[in-house]
Amino acid sequence: MSIDLRPIPVEDAVASRQLGMEAFGVRPVPPGGIDPASWPPKNMRAWGAYDDGELVGKALVREFTSWFHGSRVPTAGMAGVTVAAERRGSGVLRPLFDAVLADAREHGEVISTLFASSMGIYHGLGYEAIGSFHDVRIPMPTLARVSLPGGPVRARRATAADLPEILRVYETWAAAQNGPLTRAEEPFALLVDDMFGPGADYTGVTVALGPDDEVLGFASWKRGPGDDRSNAVEVDDLVALTPDAARVLWRTLGSFMSVVGDVQISTSGGWTGVDPARLAIPDHVATTASTHLYMLRILDVPGAVAAAHVPPVTARIPFAVVDPRTPDIEGAWTLVVADGKAHAEPDAAAPADPATDRLTFTSGGLAASYAGAMSAANLRLAGRLAGPTTHDALWDALWRGRDVHVRDNF
Helix, strand or coil: CCCEEEECCHHHHHHHHHHHHHHHCCCCCCCCCCCHHHCCCCCEEEEEEEECCEEEEEEEEEEEEEEECCEEEEEEEEEEEEECHHHCCCCCHHHHHHHHHHHHHHCCCCEEEEECCCHHHHHCCCCEEEEEEEEEEEEHHHHHCCCCCCCCCEEEECCHHHHHHHHHHHHHHHCCCECCECCCCCCCCCCHHHHCCCCCCCCEEEEEECCCCCEEEEEEEECCCCCCCCCEEEEEEEEECCHHHHHHHHHHHHCCCCCCCEEEEEEECCCCCCCHHHHHCCCCCCEEEEEEEEEEEECCHHHHHHHCECCCCCEEEEEEECCCCCHHHCEEEEEEEECCEEEEEECCCCCCCHHHCCEEECHHHHHHHHCCCCCHHHHHHCCCEECCCCCHHHHHHHHCCCCECCCCCC
């Protein structure tokens, strides 16, 4: 078997979407066929694996930037990955990923992320789970017990004129996390036509205002069908910069109590996890409607390190990546930190077995550590970190200062 790996041309767009339908149940072709000018979709690269001219596998790469360590990090978001049913297990997927990720590096993308349909497959390709995207349902009686703020914070319906302030609130929140998309690129950008007006994706967008009418938070929501209390108000975003703003937004959503049974909200890490907005609610009872694991892979070790803002300490830490599954990022470096910036100096003097003198990560171990998702101690327990423990505490102090959040499922 000789597999040809190349971008999918518009002539094969229908075959690509057919593969997607088989794997994920998506519609293969939109009404009216495919416009050549719209293939591939904006900010997306479509790659295929061909055998004797037949498309037998595909992967779509979304081009976006993610917030990690206070920086906008160029990211290759993998989506729509599938192999034809008859060809699964025949060695199509790994060469396809090798080609796609090599192309991502050429585009300057230093990390890759994806939502895993099968975590084991992507572990084998060097990805590690760093967080999760959840839809959770909160009973309306819980929201009715949220205490009203004692100060002058209030809610009102947002208009198109509020969009710059909504974007500011989102960016303020997202820049303090690891993992959220910057939403600077379509189709994830918050646009006026998508949020407001007759063709908007949302029934309404509510803002929480401070005493000087400063926007302190927002919630974008859809009313949903029915009025028999078995349905939910669906909330894509609830972002609040103060506790009072969170309370006002929750109480606004709770005003649907007479006709709707729950609020369904997109969040991260589970309802008892790291979403600060849920701390405004006195009762944390919720039902998880869906869960999607988010995985990360490092594509360029020095590039990912250099993108980060780290604590203002001075440090030199020898480290290495040893993982036969990902030879593309194996190597030894010294992490040099000064004035809140870091860079990875290649270390040609590293011993043949780096674990004898330095922190030595697997590909997935480095991804989990870079995201701040797992401590050095727990990475060791999981077999994803070896070597002396001398620098464990310092390494954790550099990389574990932010919570992992994701808000956009792709």
